Amino acid sequence: MDSIFHEKQEGSLCAQHCLNNLLQGEYFTPVDLSSIAHQLDEEERMRMAEGGMASEEYRTFLQQPSGNMDDSGFFSIQVISNALRVWGLELILFNSREYQSLMINPIGLTLIHC
Numbered sequence: 001m002d003s004i005f006h007e008k009q010e011g012s013l014c015a016q017h018c019l020n021n022l023l024q025g026e027y028f029t030p031v032d033l034s035s036i037a038h039q040l041d042e043e044e045r046m047r048m049a050e051g052g053m054a055s056e057e058y059r060t061f062l063q064q065p066s067g068n069m070d071d072s073g074f075f076s077i078q079v080i081s082n083a084l085r086v087w088g089l090e091l092i093l094f095n096s097r098e099y100q101s102l103m104i105n106p107i108g109l110t111l112i113h114c
Helices: 014-023 030-049 056-063 077-085 097-104
Strands: none
Touching (some): 014 077, 030 077
């Protein structure tokens, strides 16, 4: 690697910049992350429909805005996690049991905090 890639922050696209800086290149655009968010929204809609499309919970769910993205450039942790999976990487939450067990025996692991 000749130099360290750094994508300067623009607007509220923190997820995009974090991912691209972590991966050291311009790999994700807002459109890419929006596509992942829409896929997650559709999966959530299908799961909610399993409880009955006529249910009050389902109708309420459909009226809510996406929890995976918004117009300001926000993308959820689920979007970031799915984007990392494209590269064969797994996001492990800092407060998870899995992370805590890794900290007990961290030999041979590379942990990156965003």
